[in-house]
Amino acid sequence: METILVVEDSRPMQRTLQRLFEADSLNVKIASDGLAGLEHVVDLRRLFAACLGEVRPAAPGPADDGGDFLDDLAGLDPPGQV
Secondary structure, eight states: OOEEEEEOSOHHHHHHHHHHHHHTTOEEEEESSHHHHHHHHHHTHHHHHHHHTTOOOSSOOSOOOSHHHHHHHHTOOHHHHO
16 A cells, blocks of 8 residues: 655644545555654655655756655654754
């Protein structure tokens, strides 16, 4: 099952998005602010990798699978570096 991270401070909106994504058979992780979201990304970077793999630069450039960015994320200490 694929997982999506929702970063949203509004509890009603969190519930709405969770229901919508679960209806599409997605596992939903909720973070109530950016720092909590970053902690999820650092802790669960393999889940984030699927999304980043689809992001491509608008202009042609060198091939990049997002691996360097993910490695940088894994090395972050969110409370100390945000």
